[in-house]
Amino acid sequence: MPLILTLAVRRTHKNSKLHCMQHDGLKKIENLLTEQGYISEPSIVMSIFLSMQLHKPLLVEGPAGVGKTEIAKVMARALEADLIRLQCYEGLDATHALYEWNYQQQLLHLKILERDPSVSKAAMESEIFGERFLLKRPLLQAISQPQPPVLLIDEIDRSDEEFESFLLEILSDWQITIPEMGTIRAKEPPYVVLTGNRTRELSEALRRRCLYLYIGYPEFDKELAIVRSKVPQIDARLGNQICAFMVELRQMKLEKVPGVAETLDWAQALAALHFDHLDKQIIEDTLGVVLKDWQDMRHVQLSLSQLLDKTGVVSKFDNL
Amino acid sequence: MSKDLIKRHTSLTANIVAFCRYLRTEGFVIAAPEEADALKTIEILQPYNTPETMRLALKICLTRHIGQAERFDELYDYYWKQVQKATDSKIADQKKEKQEQKPKPKGQDAQFQSLKSWLLGEKSDEELELHTFSATETLSKKDFSTLSEEELRDMFELIQMIARRLARQQNRRFSKHKNGQLDLRRTLRQNLRRGGEIVDLMHKKQQKRRLELVLICDVSKSMELYSRFLIQFAYAFQQVFRRIETFVFSTQLTPITDILRGSDFVKSLENLSERVPHWSGGTRIGESLAHFTQEFGQKHLSSRTVVIIISDGWDTGDATHLTEAMSEIHRKAHRVIWLNPLAGNPNFEPSTAAMQAALPFVDVFAAAHNAESLRQLYRYL
Numbered sequence: 001m002p003l004i005l006t007l008a009v010r011r012t013h014k015n016s017k018l019h020c021m022q023h024d025g026l027k028k029i030e031n032l033l034t035e036q037g038y039i040s041e042p043s044i045v046m047s048i049f050l051s052m053q054l055h056k057p058l059l060v061e062g063p064a065g066v067g068k069t070e071i072a073k074v075m076a077r078a079l080e081a082d083l084i085r086l087q088c089y090e091g092l093d094a095t096h097a098l099y100e101w102n103y104q105q106q107l108l109h110l111k112i113l114e115r116d117p118s119v120s121k122a123a124m125e126s127e128i129f130g131e132r133f134l135l136k137r138p139l140l141q142a143i144s145q146p147q148p149p150v151l152l153i154d155e156i157d158r159s160d161e162e163f164e165s166f167l168l169e170i171l172s173d174w175q176i177t178i179p180e181m182g183t184i185r186a187k188e189p190p191y192v193v194l195t196g197n198r199t200r201e202l203s204e205a206l207r208r209r210c211l212y213l214y215i216g217y218p219e220f221d222k223e224l225a226i227v228r229s230k231v232p233q234i235d236a237r238l239g240n241q242i243c244a245f246m247v248e249l250r251q252m253k254l255e256k257v258p259g260v261a262e263t264l265d266w267a268q269a270l271a272a273l274h275f276d277h278l279d280k281q282i283i284e285d286t287l288g289v290v291l292k293d294w295q296d297m298r299h300v301q302l303s304l305s306q307l308l309d310k311t312g313v314v315s316k317f318d319n320l
Numbered sequence: 321m322s323k324d325l326i327k328r329h330t331s332l333t334a335n336i337v338a339f340c341r342y343l344r345t346e347g348f349v350i351a352a353p354e355e356a357d358a359l360k361t362i363e364i365l366q367p368y369n370t371p372e373t374m375r376l377a378l379k380i381c382l383t384r385h386i387g388q389a390e391r392f393d394e395l396y397d398y399y400w401k402q403v404q405k406a407t408d409s410k411i412a413d414q415k416k417e418k419q420e421q422k423p424k425p426k427g428q429d430a431q432f433q434s435l436k437s438w439l440l441g442e443k444s445d446e447e448l449e450l451h452t453f454s455a456t457e458t459l460s461k462k463d464f465s466t467l468s469e470e471e472l473r474d475m476f477e478l479i480q481m482i483a484r485r486l487a488r489q490q491n492r493r494f495s496k497h498k499n500g501q502l503d504l505r506r507t508l509r510q511n512l513r514r515g516g517e518i519v520d521l522m523h524k525k526q527q528k529r530r531l532e533l534v535l536i537c538d539v540s541k542s543m544e545l546y547s548r549f550l551i552q553f554a555y556a557f558q559q560v561f562r563r564i565e566t567f568v569f570s571t572q573l574t575p576i577t578d579i580l581r582g583s584d585f586v587k588s589l590e591n592l593s594e595r596v597p598h599w600s601g602g603t604r605i606g607e608s609l610a611h612f613t614q615e616f617g618q619k620h621l622s623s624r625t626v627v628i629i630i631s632d633g634w635d636t637g638d639a640t641h642l643t644e645a646m647s648e649i650h651r652k653a654h655r656v657i658w659l660n661p662l663a664g665n666p667n668f669e670p671s672t673a674a675m676q677a678a679l680p681f682v683d684v685f686a687a688a689h690n691a692e693s694l695r696q697l698y699r700y701l
Contacts, residue, residue: 046376053364103504207384214386
C-alpha cells in the first residue's frame with residue numbers, strides 16, 4: 001500500500017459552539033434525542049456529551065438493533081455537523097476507506113494531454129494526480145472538511161486486525177499522506193463514533209483511545225416507551241404483551257436474539273392487522289417477524305406455552 | 321488493594337486519582353491519560369454536580385469493555401463507602417472487612433493462570449475419578465497432572481504460535497503478481513514515464529484467504545482426563561484466534577463456541593457444565609459427527625476449514641455413521657486432523673473399530689498429550 005503516515009501530535013481545538021453549549025449541554029442532547037424519537041438513558045446522554053466535550057472517540061458496543069448508530073446521528077445534529085459514515089466489513093482496506101484515483105478518467109485525460117506537445121511530462125503528472133481525479137473515501141472526506149464532521153465508523157469489529165491498527169494511526173494523527181499529492185491534515189479532528197457488536201475482541205490500544213458505552217437490550221419500561229412512540233396506533237394491552245414477551249424471549253438461548261428493531265416490526269405488523277392482544281396462534285403465525293433463524297424458531301415453538309405462562313399471556317383459546 | 325489507597329483525601333481531585341489507582345489494582349487499565357480524562361470530566365461537569373452524573377461520567381471515562389462496565393458500579397460504591405468510613409472514624413488504616421484482593425492478572429497472564437490453577441488445582445479430583453482407557457492410565461496421568469510451570473507456559477506459547485501461523489495464511493490485500501487482476505494504479509504510474517503510452521500492464525492478485533478452524537472435542541467418560549485439559553486448550557485457542565468454532569460431544573454434539581468466548585474462564589466452565597448435560601457420558605462418535613455435518617456442515621465446512629477432531633476413538637457403536645460423516649467432512653473441508661491422546665503411548669495402535677473407520681478420511685493423525693505433540697500440530701498447519 002503506497003501509504004505513508006507521518007507522526008504528529010496535535011491536541012489543540014477551540015470550538016466556540018461547544019463552549020456556549022457547555023452549560024445546557026446535557027439537557028440539549030437529551031432534547032435532541034427525544035426530538036428524534038430516541039428514548040434514551042442518562043448513560044447515553046452523558047457519553048455523547050463527554051465525547052463531544054473531551055473530543056474523544058466514543059466506542060459504542062451492544063447487540064444489534066439497540067440504536068448504536070443513532071448516537072452518531074444525534075451527535076451530528078447537536079453539533080450541526082455533517083455525518084460521514086464508514087461501514088466496516090472483513091477485507092476493508094485503505095482504498096475503500098481513504099481514497100482512490102479515478103483511473104479511467106486519468107487515462108482519458110492523459111490521452112487528451114498527449115495531443116498537445118507543449119505540455120511537459122512533469123506538468124502532465126501534476127495535472128492527472130490532481131484533486132479532480134481523486135475519489136475521496138470516508139476517512140479522507142472526514143479530515144478534509146473545513147468544519148469537523150461526525151465520523152461514524154460502523155461495525156468496527158467486522159474489519160480485520162490490520163485495518164484496526166491502520167485506523168488507530170489515523171485516529172491519533174488525523175493526517176493522511178497521498179504520495180502523489182502530499183499530506184492532508186485535518187484542521188480540527190472530526191468527532192468519532194465507533195460501533196461494534198462484539199463479534200471480535202477489539203485491541204486494547206483502540207479501546208484506550210475511546211470513551212466506552214455499552215447499550216444492552218432495553219428494560220421492559222423503556223422498550224414499551226419505544227414501541228408507544230414509534231407505533232402510536234398500537235393497542236395498549238398488545239403493546240404491553242409484546243414487550244413482556246420480548247423480555248422473556250431474550251432470556252432464552254437463541255442464535256439470533258431479536259433486537260428492538262424486531263420488536264418494532266412485530267408491533268407494527270400486529271397493529272396493522274388490528275389485533276388487540278397476543279395469543280398462541282397469533283404468535284405462531286407471526287413469529288417469523290421476530291426470529292430470523294430456523295433453529296431459534298423451532299426452539300421457541302416447542303417452548304411457546306411455557307414462554308406464554310411466564311409472560312402472563314393466557315389465550316382464551318388455550319382453555320377451550 | 322493496599323490500605324493506604326483508601327486513606328481519606330480531602331479534595332475531590334485527590335479522591336478521583338486515588339479511585340483510579342484503586343481501579344488499577346482491580347485490573348483496570350488506567351494510566352495518566354485516563355486519569356487526566358477523569359479529572360477533566362469532573363471539571364466539565366461542575367454545573368451538574370450530582371453524585372449520579374459523576375458516577376456515570378467516571379464510568380464512561382474509565383471502563384473499556386463490558387466486563388469492566390458491569391463491575392464498575394459495585395467497585396465505585398465500595399470505594400466511596402470506604403472513604404466515608406475512613407472519614408467517620410478518622411482512622412484511615414483500619415482493618416477492612418473485605419479480604420485483601422490480589423490484583424487480577426491481565427490478558428495472557430489470566431489465561432495462563434487459570435490454565436495452571438485448573439490443571440493443578442483439580443488434580444486430586446482427577447485422580448479419584450480416573451476412568452481412562454486402562455492400558456494407558458498411568459501414562460496419561462503423568463502427561464497432564466505433572467505438568468510443570470514451564471511446560472504450561474510452553475503450551476501457551478505454542479497455542480499462540482499456531483494461532484499466528486493460521487492468521488498469517490490470510491491476507492485479503494492485493495499484492496503485485498505476474499498475472500491476475502489488472503492493477504490500474506500501478507499500470508498508470510509505471511507508464512507515465514513513457515509519456516502515457518500504456519506499454520506494461522501491471523497485475524495484482526488477492527492473497528490467500530485465512531483458514532477457519534473447527535475443533536470437535538470428545539468429552540465422554542473415557543476421555544475425561546484429557547477433555548478437561550482440551551477444553552482449556554480450546555479456550556486458550558479461542559482467546560487468541562477468532563475464526564474458530566468449538567464443539568464437544570459424547571452421546572450428542574453441543575456447540576460451545578460462545579461459551580468459550582467469554583472472558584472469565586471460571587464462569588465459562590460453569591456455563592459449560594450447564595450447557596453440556598452429557599459431559600463424561602458414553603461415546604457416540606458416528607452420530608455426533610453426523611449431527612455436525614447435518615446441522616453445522618453448511619456453515620462451518622468449506623475449502624477454508626481445517627477440522628480438528630480430538631478423540632480416543634473409543635466407541636462401541638456402529639461404524640457406518642462414522643464412515644459417512646467422516647467422508648463428508650473430508651470431502652468438504654480443507655484438511656482433517658485427528659488428534660488422539662492415546663497415540664502418545666508407544667504401544668498404541670489405532671485398532672478400535674471407530675478409529676479404523678475414520679482413518680481413511682484423516683489427513684493428519686497425531687498424538688495430543690503433551691507440549692511436544694502440540695508442536696507437531698503447529699507443523700501440520
